[in-house]
Amino acid sequence: MTDRKTIIRSVGAYLPARILTNEELAKTVDTSDEWIVQRTGIRQRHIAAEGENTSDLAAAAGRRAMENAGLEIGDIDLIVCATTTPDMTFPATAAIVQQKLGMHHGAAFDIQAVCSGFVYAVGTADSFLKNGMGKRALVIGAETASRLLDWNDRTTCVLFGDGAGAVVMEMGKPSEPERGVLATALRSDGHFWNKLYTDGGPSSTQSMGHVRMEGKEVFKHAVGMITDVVYKVLEDTGHTIEDLDWFVPHQANKRIIDGAGVKLGLPPEKVVITVDRHANTSAASVPLALNTAVADGRIKRGDLVMIEAMGGGFTWGASLIRW
Numbered sequence: 115m116t117d118r119k120t121i122i123r124s125v126g127a128y129l130p131a132r133i134l135t136n137e138e139l140a141k142t143v144d145t146s147d148e149w150i151v152q153r154t155g156i157r158q159r160h161i162a163a164e165g166e167n168t169s170d171l172a173a174a175a176g177r178r179a180m181e182n183a184g185l186e187i188g189d190i191d192l193i194v195c196a197t198t199t200p201d202m203t204f205p206a207t208a209a210i211v212q213q214k215l216g217m218h219h220g221a222a223f224d225i226q227a228v229c230s231g232f233v234y235a236v237g238t239a240d241s242f243l244k245n246g247m248g249k250r251a252l253v254i255g256a257e258t259a260s261r262l263l264d265w266n267d268r269t270t271c272v273l274f275g276d277g278a279g280a281v282v283m284e285m286g287k288p289s290e291p292e293r294g295v296l297a298t299a300l301r302s303d304g305h306f307w308n309k310l311y312t313d314g315g316p317s318s319t320q321s322m323g324h325v326r327m328e329g330k331e332v333f334k335h336a337v338g339m340i341t342d343v344v345y346k347v348l349e350d351t352g353h354t355i356e357d358l359d360w361f362v363p364h365q366a367n368k369r370i371i372d373g374a375g376v377k378l379g380l381p382p383e384k385v386v387i388t389v390d391r392h393a394n395t396s397a398a399s400v401p402l403a404l405n406t407a408v409a410d411g412r413i414k415r416g417d418l419v420m421i422e423a424m425g426g427g428f429t430w431g432a433s434l435i436r437w
């Protein structure tokens with residue numbers, strides 16, 4: 115284990131071309147744009163094309179992250195893919211991504227922590243790299259959540275969308291000791307598994323199941339769990355809320371993000387919001403939001419960036435990064 119930190123060298127993202135608006139959705143299920151916007155802040159979501167799988171989205175986002183770093187697949191020796199919507203029960207989607215990117219070496223595996231998957235993947239890659247188990251990681255969050263929905267259930271189908279985001283992680287240079295992942299806190303409490311789950315799976319029903327959720331219960335716990343891990347990483351690094359330049363939360367619901375922002379005392383202009391355009395893309399939501407704020411010039415080298423997520427399990431986590 116080294117004292118050096120891992121850095122996030124680049125970000126990339128991919129969104130399927132097809133956009134499904136609330137108005138369009140309201141033609142097939144008993145809902146309205148007004149209800150969805152008021153309760154969630156969501157206005158539209160992207161939907162993967164027929165035959166376009168999670169690995170396709172993940173590979174596209176991964177390619178863009180590598181391009182943005184001026185790297186090729188030969189420079190990567192670890193692929194970690196956070197997803198709840200794998201192409202198949204096995205092999206890991208990361209292995210299929212490895213094949214699509216033309217990589218024969220290194221290691222590839224998936225992380226299943228639902229909406230917290232990307233934060234778990236960053237924490238995992240951080241540990242792997244610091245321990246010398248790989249030199250450079252492609253860390254991806256990718257989902258085709260649309261395939262896991264019951265499109266007749268208006269309480270869940272309006273909330274989710276498809277997409278992928280990726281980052282390249284590597285050890286920081288000794289000449290830039292301040293840069294990198296400063297701390298990560300990961301938590302879970304499986305006693306809440308039945309608040310947000312799929313009503314099927316290979317072992318229990320030999321099928322895939324659909325998303326089922328007690329929305330109010332999720333909402334009730336979300337803000338407290340998010341603030342719990344945010345305070346933990348601040349405490350571990352000796353930082354305060356005032357030090358943060360950007361807060362990049364999991365994009366489940368604008369009301370949850372606003373609630374966490376108010377509880378933390380964060381000015382709204384420091385909070386990156388993409389849920390209006392992407393809906394909840396589960397493990398892809400944080401890297402998609404990161405990509406948006408890096409691409410539009412908000413997140414810059416040297417900024418202090420907090421990422422956080424909470425989701426099924428329940429799982430939750432946060433990571434503090436000096437960009």
Ligand code: ACO
Pocket residue numbers: 144145146149150153154229268269270272273310327328329330332333336364366367394424425426
């Ligand atoms: N359109 C119109 N009406 C709807 C819809 C819809 N899409 N969905 C539910 N309703 C109705 C309900 O049937 C209910 O009607 P009733 O009063 O006649 O019974 C009414 O709206 C209110 O329903 P509630 O469930 O009480 O609505 P609530 O204010 O709790 O909002 C929501 C629901 C948006 C799901 C909210 O609970 C929530 O945001 N929870 C967090 C869940 C979440 O974000 N999950 C994402 C995955 S977890 C994660 O990523 C953190």
